[in-house]
Amino acid sequence: MTATPTDWIEHRRAGDRELLGWLRLEDDGAVAIDRLGRTASGVLPWDEAEAVLDERGIGWLADLWELELDGRPVRVRLREVSTERVVVTYDDHGDVHTKVDAIELPFPAPATLRPFGGDRHVLDPLR
Incomplete structure (x- = not known):
């Protein structure tokens, strides 16, 4: 903890x-x-x-984020922010039927987690 x-x-x-x-x-x-x-x-x-x-x-915590994974940024959403951990999931684009895996990060959050810098209206075809 x-x-x-x-x-x-x-x-x-x-x-x-x-x-x-x-x-x-x-x-x-x-x-x-x-x-x-x-x-x-x-x-x-x-x-x-x-x-x-x-x-x-x-409110900024609800924004779209990106996380550097394996050398490339992926779209993520924050799911939990506490002094114990920061949990993100892949951006599911609002699809309630999609099961998304949680990725646990340390607190303070690493620099590899940053506000999304791309076009939020373009879906990531690589995810």
Whole structure:
């Protein structure tokens, strides 16, 4: 089980208290860290680092992603994001009848997982 570093301070959305990420004190400010455990800002004043996470929210986690597998990017969707692991599945293009395998990644998520950079309207014929 992976735990967040002890110097990360949770930042939650006002209202429903959903976890948006963490803040890490550095120098005379704070660094925003997103839900994937990745740095989302440079050193900023505390309130500005909070604003980075507030503006990002969590909706971006539902976007289309790509994962580098065997030297080529494949379309994936995030299925689980926790401080223990990040689980992705191949993008099933909304087909509820498709069985998709889960791929477990460590937390923080590796750099091989990134926002999808291709044309989201073109199906990947190689998958």
